[in-house]
Amino acid sequence: MFKRLFTLLLCLGLCVNALAQKIQSPDEFLGYSLGSRFTHHARIAEYFNYIAKTASNVKLAPYGTTNEGRPLMAMFIASAQNIGRLEEIRKNNLSIAGMEKVAGAINSNTPVIVWLSFNVHGNEPSSSEVSMQTLYDMVDPANTRTQAWLKNTVVVIDPCLNPDGRERYVNFYNSAKGEKPDANPAAREHFEPWPAGRTNHYFFDLNRDWAWQVQKETQGRVALYNQWLPQIHVDFHEQGYNAPYYFAPAAEPVHQDITPWQREFQVIIGKNNAKYFDQNGWAYFTKEIFDLLYPSYGDTYPLYNGSIGMTYEQGGIAGGLAIQTRTGDTLTLADRIAHHHSNSLSTIEAASANAQKALTEYKKYFDVGRTNPPGTYKTFVIENSNNDKITALAALLKRNGIEYGYGLGNSVRGLNYITGKTESYKPAANDLVINAYQPKAVLLNVLLEPKTFIADSNTYDITGWALPYAYGLKAWAVKESYKPQRQSAPAVVAPAYSSNAAYAYVSAWQSVNDVKFLASLLKRGVKVRYSEKPFEAGGKKFSAGSLLITRSSNKEKDFDKTIRSIAAETNHPLVQLNSGFVDKGADMGSDYIKYIRPLKVILVAGNVTSSEAIGEVWHYFEQQINYPVTLVNYSDLSRMRWNDVDVMIFADGNYGDFPTDKMQSWLSSGGKLIAMQNAVAQLADKKLFGIREKEAATDKKDDKSKATNKVIAYADRDKEALKSNVPGAVYKIHLDNTHPLGFGMPADYYTLKMNEEVYDYLDSGSSWNVGVLKKDGYTSGFVGQTSKAKLVDGMLIGVQSVGRGSVVFLADDPLFRSFWENGKLLFGNAVFMVQ
Numbered sequence: 001m002f003k004r005l006f007t008l009l010l011c012l013g014l015c016v017n018a019l020a021q022k023i024q025s026p027d028e029f030l031g032y033s034l035g036s037r038f039t040h041h042a043r044i045a046e047y048f049n050y051i052a053k054t055a056s057n058v059k060l061a062p063y064g065t066t067n068e069g070r071p072l073m074a075m076f077i078a079s080a081q082n083i084g085r086l087e088e089i090r091k092n093n094l095s096i097a098g099m100e101k102v103a104g105a106i107n108s109n110t111p112v113i114v115w116l117s118f119n120v121h122g123n124e125p126s127s128s129e130v131s132m133q134t135l136y137d138m139v140d141p142a143n144t145r146t147q148a149w150l151k152n153t154v155v156v157i158d159p160c161l162n163p164d165g166r167e168r169y170v171n172f173y174n175s176a177k178g179e180k181p182d183a184n185p186a187a188r189e190h191f192e193p194w195p196a197g198r199t200n201h202y203f204f205d206l207n208r209d210w211a212w213q214v215q216k217e218t219q220g221r222v223a224l225y226n227q228w229l230p231q232i233h234v235d236f237h238e239q240g241y242n243a244p245y246y247f248a249p250a251a252e253p254v255h256q257d258i259t260p261w262q263r264e265f266q267v268i269i270g271k272n273n274a275k276y277f278d279q280n281g282w283a284y285f286t287k288e289i290f291d292l293l294y295p296s297y298g299d300t301y302p303l304y305n306g307s308i309g310m311t312y313e314q315g316g317i318a319g320g321l322a323i324q325t326r327t328g329d330t331l332t333l334a335d336r337i338a339h340h341h342s343n344s345l346s347t348i349e350a351a352s353a354n355a356q357k358a359l360t361e362y363k364k365y366f367d368v369g370r371t372n373p374p375g376t377y378k379t380f381v382i383e384n385s386n387n388d389k390i391t392a393l394a395a396l397l398k399r400n401g402i403e404y405g406y407g408l409g410n411s412v413r414g415l416n417y418i419t420g421k422t423e424s425y426k427p428a429a430n431d432l433v434i435n436a437y438q439p440k441a442v443l444l445n446v447l448l449e450p451k452t453f454i455a456d457s458n459t460y461d462i463t464g465w466a467l468p469y470a471y472g473l474k475a476w477a478v479k480e481s482y483k484p485q486r487q488s489a490p491a492v493v494a495p496a497y498s499s500n501a502a503y504a505y506v507s508a509w510q511s512v513n514d515v516k517f518l519a520s521l522l523k524r525g526v527k528v529r530y531s532e533k534p535f536e537a538g539g540k541k542f543s544a545g546s547l548l549i550t551r552s553s554n555k556e557k558d559f560d561k562t563i564r565s566i567a568a569e570t571n572h573p574l575v576q577l578n579s580g581f582v583d584k585g586a587d588m589g590s591d592y593i594k595y596i597r598p599l600k601v602i603l604v605a606g607n608v609t610s611s612e613a614i615g616e617v618w619h620y621f622e623q624q625i626n627y628p629v630t631l632v633n634y635s636d637l638s639r640m641r642w643n644d645v646d647v648m649i650f651a652d653g654n655y656g657d658f659p660t661d662k663m664q665s666w667l668s669s670g671g672k673l674i675a676m677q678n679a680v681a682q683l684a685d686k687k688l689f690g691i692r693e694k695e696a697a698t699d700k701k702d703d704k705s706k707a708t709n710k711v712i713a714y715a716d717r718d719k720e721a722l723k724s725n726v727p728g729a730v731y732k733i734h735l736d737n738t739h740p741l742g743f744g745m746p747a748d749y750y751t752l753k754m755n756e757e758v759y760d761y762l763d764s765g766s767s768w769n770v771g772v773l774k775k776d777g778y779t780s781g782f783v784g785q786t787s788k789a790k791l792v793d794g795m796l797i798g799v800q801s802v803g804r805g806s807v808v809f810l811a812d813d814p815l816f817r818s819f820w821e822n823g824k825l826l827f828g829n830a831v832f833m834v835q
């Protein structure tokens with residue numbers, strides 16, 4: 001009797017334990033079916049944490065938080081045999097890529113790594129829902145299909161790359177929909193208010209930030225990614241709801257450094273995806289729209305890092321829970337989930353089926369980089385004419401795993417990025433030297449090649465980004481291979497302070513670090529001046545724009561202690577002067593020494609503006625120079641006390657009618673208006689402040705040619721449109737760096753042109769043409785022939801005086817995606833230096 005009772009209790013206990021260990025599906029955990037509503041990010045994170053505690057073959061890797069404090073994470077899923085040796089697998093994978101000192105080997109125990117990234121754009125939300133279902137499929141022990149794949153595959157799932165943007169969208173949609181979703185495309189629930197949910201907290205497009213890593217979400221994610229360097233990476237997106245599904249192979253242009261195998265495996269995976277779409281009768285397309293050129297996407301960045309990178313695009317943006325398409329069909333969130341889910345599993349299946357080939361080609365990719373790197377140039381030398389910029393560039397290279405060093409013992413002969421000619425140069429000990437023979441050779445070549453080869457000019461993004469232009473540094477691309485002399489930069493010895501009380505302290509003005517230091521001083525109530533002219537004092541030379549902090553203006557008892565303390569907090573070098581009498585140039589009391597007043601800055605925002613342009617400025621003030629800025633909606637300007645504002649920034653946007661009367665009065669009283677991109681075009685269109693758009697020169701031959709070629713074949717419409725296309729090309733501007741707007745800048749400033757706008761020279765007298773375009777302006781990237789003919793001889797950067805105030809014209813975006821480092825000082829000049 002006792003034995004039977006014991007057996008019964010044992011069986012009951014085992015049954016209870018089995019039930020307790022049963023892994024809940026997303027539907028069971030959430031309490032509703034996926035697709036019936038949008039899941040808040042917090043619940044998605046809860047499900048991933050639940051699986052991490054319940055399943056035995058997973059490991060959750062938190063990699064940071066968003067600006068709004070939401071968790072970022074990636075889940076690693078492997079077989080029971082592999083989950084306990086993930087660190088060994090990681091190190092061996094890096095060794096195979098040549099990123100470790102000991103060479104790795106591929107054997108029967110080496111798994112292929114598949115990384116799935118979901119929901120980088122917040123208002124493309126279906127993929128985060130899919131992440132939960134895919135995770136469940138991979139950990140469900142009863143799913144024999146997926147468990148078989150895990151025998152030779154490690155799967156990584158990042159459920160949401162942009163939680164802040166996703167929550168912005170989900171909160172909007174939940175507040176806008178009625179009791180049931182309205183599939184009418186005109187319904188309010190299908191129109192997000194500004195700034196919409198696509199971008200992160202600072203309105204940055206995180207899918208353009210992989211290489212630059214200016215946003216904290218990207219910094220954490222790419223750091224984790226580079227610790228693993230998977231063989232396959234998929235970035236899940238959505239496109240307009242009328243479009244069918246897109247998956248690889250990608251469209252042209254495809255960068256020439258992308259290997260035949262990478263292209264071939266895109267086809268292999270694409271055909272596997274198509275097999276399941278065909279079975280279900282789902283519409284799809286390939287080889288269109290989404291190209292492989294710009295290096296900072298979720299497909300191209302992995303490709304340039306040895307992976308098979310791919311974008312998957314499901315129709316669905318603005319679709320809500322249900323929307324009627326132009327064909328009369330109703331597209332539901334459940335449909336979108338099903339399509340993405342099919343391809344997530346199909347990709348893992350194809351990777352598992354081709355694991356050994358994928359691993360072999362992966363190793364070959366990095367072996368070739370170390371022994372026969374792509375591209376014409378084998379060494380890149382970057383002159384250290386600006387230590388702050390060199391330090392920033394070195395930090396970017398390090399984040400991307402690119403090896404570099406400093407100094408060479410001999411002269412080199414190579415292409416001068418500035419002149420475009422082959423010239424000799426003797427590198428100094430602190431010059432940056434990058435040898436191409438290294439594992440990350442492809443990424444290095446893509447980021448530094450002076451001109452990107454473009455086989456097809458109909459590209460999805462910018463076509464010029466070479467880092468020497470973006471950072472405003474002189475550089476040489478050398479065909480021969482040279483190794484740097486040392487791995488670390490020579491120590492920079494800061495000038496020592498004397499024991500005497502200082503008459504003044506001088507700070508250089510040459511980078512955004514100096515703008516940040518100025519901001520720190522102004523916030524602490526320190527009075528700061530700058531010199532309009534170069535000067536020499538104490539045996540040292542100082543350029544125009546140098547900051548001067550004088551005891552005479554700052555009468556605190558602890559003047560020296562205060563200034564030195566602020567400099568130490570910001571790690572900022574200062575030069576101490578013990579006299580206001582200079583050796584050459586203007587003395588400290590001269591009229592050429594100008595006062596920088598603390599500024600109240602307004603950034604005009606709202607639905608008439610480009611949210612991404614606003615985000616760049618907002619991020620610049622809050623995260624880069626740490627100076628207060630107030631965002632005011634354009635519609636609320638009439639409620640604002642204009643006399644309390646010193647600087648007003650109109651970033652890119654479509655403003656309609658400017659508040660001209662108030663603006664004129666405010667400017668005359670000493671206000672400063674900074675107009676950027678399309679705001680400049682609108683001022684020109686309304687003929688405000690003396691700015692006029694330059695018209696392209698034509699002659700009679702051109703007019704006759706146009707008259708005889710008005711009829712264009714329908715099939716040639718895309719090709720014809722390219723003639724006036726400027727997707728993002730590098731142009732050289734001749735900069736007047738004697739003007740405060742050009743202080744600290746080189747005479748040749750490189751801008752990223754996104755359009756064909758160029759302006760007539762401003763009339764002399766009370767206006768200044770600070771940055772002008774000449775005939776030699778074009779430098780790199782694609783520009784249509786019509787646009788190229790227009791982009792000569794005109795003004796792109798200027799200042800117009802209006803009474804006691806001024807208008808600053810910035811025709812291009814100096815803060816583009818915050819990776820255009822050279823523009824950050826220019827923008828700082830516009831804010832603080834222009835009087």
